[in-house]
Amino acid sequence: AQSVTQLGSHVSVSEGALVLLRCNYSSSVPPYLFWYVQYPNQGLQLLLKYTTGATLVKGINGFEAEFKKSETSFHLTKPSAHMSDAAEYFCAVRTNSGYSTLTFGKGTMLLVSP
Amino acid sequence: NAGVTQTPKFRVLKTGQSMTLLCAQDMNHEYMYWYRQDPGMGLRLIHYSVGEGTTAKGEVPDGYNVSRLKKQNFLLGLESAAPSQTSVYFCASRSLAGDVGELFFGEGSRLTVL
Numbered sequence: 001a002q003s004v005t006q007l008g009s010h011v012s013v014s015e016g017a018l019v020l021l022r023c024n025y026s027s028s029v030p031p032y033l034f035w036y037v038q039y040p041n042q043g044l045q046l047l048l049k050y051t052t053g054a055t056l057v058k059g060i061n062g063f064e065a066e067f068k069k070s071e072t073s074f075h076l077t078k079p080s081a082h083m084s085d086a087a088e089y090f091c092a093v094r095t096n097s098g099y100s101t102l103t104f105g106k107g108t109m110l111l112v113s114p
Numbered sequence: 115n116a117g118v119t120q121t122p123k124f125r126v127l128k129t130g131q132s133m134t135l136l137c138a139q140d141m142n143h144e145y146m147y148w149y150r151q152d153p154g155m156g157l158r159l160i161h162y163s164v165g166e167g168t169t170a171k172g173e174v175p176d177g178y179n180v181s182r183l184k185k186q187n188f189l190l191g192l193e194s195a196a197p198s199q200t201s202v203y204f205c206a207s208r209s210l211a212g213d214v215g216e217l218f219f220g221e222g223s224r225l226t227v228l
Contacts, residue, residue, distance in 0.1 A: 024136075032221050034216075036217075041221075042221055042222075043118075043204060043206070043219035043221045043222055044157075044206075044217070044221050045219070046216050050215065072211045090156060090157065101147070101159055101162060101172065102147075102159075102217060103159075104149075104156040104157040104158075105156055106155060106156040107152060107154075108200065111126070
């Protein structure tokens with residue numbers, strides 16, 4: 001079984017501040033990990049993913065995430081927030097089995113103030 | 115390039131009515147999924163399909179049926195709608211090929227059951 005916990009349903013930052021969105025996962029086998037972003041009234045778009053290899057992964061729009069196996073975490077960061085980053089962010093996990101489905105966290109809404 | 119298209123985008127039903135949501139993808143993807151999104155709950159998997167003519171239950175399948183008669187289409191049916199099925203429904207697809215298989219999402223179908 002696999003699961004994802006996102007700490008904080010809402011995170012507020014000022015423009016230019018560091019963005020940190022937290023994600024912890026549970027998986028009985030090595031996981032594949034994802035961050036998706038959802039802008040208002042739209043579907044989800046992939047920000048970045050971790051499969052194997054380098055534990056620090058870079059995504060679109062300046063976001064990056066680090067896979068820490070010992071902490072079972074995959075936190076999302078961005079050095080400097082932009083107003084356009086305001087959206088809902090979802091962490092997701094699946095195993096490396098071919099038929100494995102994606103399990104999502106409950107989401108974190110990022111609010112960016114001027 | 116259409117990607118994943120969902121119809122209709124909005125629908126209002128009365129309790130007990132039936133309806134079908136259509137998902138169409140033009141990327142020749144093998145896997146297709148139906149999720150529902152509710153506030154504070156993230157995305158929950160309803161049903162999925164790993165190929166034409168095959169379907170499987172996800173996390174919250176009760177009250178829904180699906181069919182995949184053609185590879186490019188995945189239909190989600192509600193036989194007797196209930197207010198608890200008020201939600202935003204997302205279809206997604208992914209390819210069997212490649213390393214991890216990113217999910218591609220439609221823009222969602224907002225359903226209200228009165």
